[in-house]
Amino acid sequence: MEYFLQQLINGLALGSIYGLVAIGYTMVYGIIGMINFAHGDIFMVGAFVALIAFLILVAIGITAIPLALFLVLIIAMLLTSLYGWAVERIAYRPLRGSFRLAPLISAIGMSIVLQNYVQLAQGARVKTLQPLITGVHTVLDLGNRFVVQISNIQILIILTTLALMSGFSWIVSSTSLGRDMRACEQDLKMAALLGVDTNRTIALTFLIGAALASVAGIMYLLYYGVIDFHIGFVAGVKAFTAAVLGGIGSLPGAMLGGLLIGLIETYWSAYFSVQYKDVAAFSILIVVLIFMPTGILGRPEVEKV
């Protein structure tokens, strides 16, 4: 029981990070129907920007952790969303309306460009950050040997994800930007005819997706403390899988998919063999897609007549 609960906490923290990255994939797919393969690397850029920001803040003497964290959050979200915007402007907008594969290839190219850029600019060695947020709380102590604990950083990750997720759902459902986004999702051309500035809406979508990815990058940096130019690839593949599992195009689906992938990996490692956790996660993905081709919360594409 305690063991199960402990693994639940571990899985939720891991899944939250996947979920935050997965939102970026699902949003872009929802609006322009392409897979933004560079999104995992935007996440990686976010983690690097955060690390550099931390080091600069320490260098100029801002060491109070809550303040530093807040400033890093702002800086990383701003700079990383600029990257997201630039990627859209440079690599995708000129190809909009071209054949379907063109932006996909361009996205893969962008991913390689970002990885190599960070590798050259920051070096190929792993970068480390000492644990900043420490401390653990006892969640459940039944007097047995095993005490269920949650660390402050795990709490922070889960709460931040919940907050961002609800904030973002609110934007999509209740603001004019959200209405524009939903309009673009339904029919890009029609939305444009009815006066929606589609370029602006799509650019903002990329901006928001990148900002969320940068938050995931910060969480990753704080949680694990080790980053390198390559982390975007694995995280990107996992998050993309999460988006597909949850139903690509669906926001709650991305979050659900992320949590599920995190939980499957964790529980598989907890009760079966650690070596096969990725095999387990991807096997479940395949099984789900066989029976639910649009993912868990995805809606089937309705052919409009």
Place this chain on the structure above:
Amino acid sequence: MKSARLVGLFAAATLLAAGTSAHAQLTVGVAGPMTGQYASFGEQLRNGATLALEDINAAGGVLKQQLKLVIGDDACDPKQARATADRLTGQRVPVVFGHFCSSSSIPASEAYAEGNVLQITPASTNPTFTERKLWNVFRTCGRDDQQGALAGKYLADNFKGKKIAILDDKSTYGAGLANETKKALNALGVTEAMRESYTQGDKDFTAIVSRMKAADIDVVFVGGYHTESGLILRQMRDQGMKTLLMAGDALADKQFAAITGQHAGGVLMTFGSDPRNRPAAAEVVKKFKAKGIDPEGYTLYTYAAMQIWAAAVEKAGSVDPKKVAEVIRAGKWQTVLGEISYDAKGDITVTDYVMYEWKADGTYAELKK
């Protein structure tokens, strides 16, 4: 700081190369993970080779020829190691010092054997490297069966009746070392409570850490490299576990402490008795320190590999790799590590693995008995 030093090194190497270009030159290779998550070890190899090269050239070179270094990067990836080996073979280098990861050294050695290149690894400890009857392989470090024997005995002596977990990263080095340790431990009548593998490059070990917590593990032996070991340690402490971590020689870089922070204190590691403290190394250590480099880990092992090769070439009167290999096998060599001689396989005849302990300030020292 670090990069400034590196730039200095490169500048020195370039200057050296430029200054001596008028003379006859001999190119030798050093190969290892210069990029990627084990790049700090690649740097140890490169530092060792660079200084050895400068010292040999300053003393007149080899067979009156100045040496020049070409660096190969395998990123600890077997495929890239093979490609690097082919490239170095294509440049007709007579000898390569490297690689670092056993999973790189082993496939590369076959390319070198076919391409008539001698290979001396300062760091690859997997037994297979010298067990395939290849003519061209040597190492200046010990083997994982020796290392595993020490680790297994230490565990059996000090943790009898305690719960022991053995993890590995499925790599040639990691799994090999973990298996040797398990073998030694079991031979002494102690059985481990847990045996699991993870994947190289993983960052999240919380599930396996909780599993060890549930199993009340007292000490965990990790057959794997420093990044993963560091993350396992960090996540164990995050979950409030006091479990001791023990690992092999792939922890011997300060970057391990950069990952773990103050948690490094108490971590145990097997490694050759500290080469920095050997009398033969005193002068060279001083030279490294003057350059701002701490010759930790495999730095001096690389330096020694180059010394052996240079001395053997002088003795053979030729750089022909086959002749040099025979001379190396037959002789006794004075190096910074002390006197080294070889058996028929290419392994050093004396090894002295000892137990080290990491301190909270991020340094490590031999464990006093």
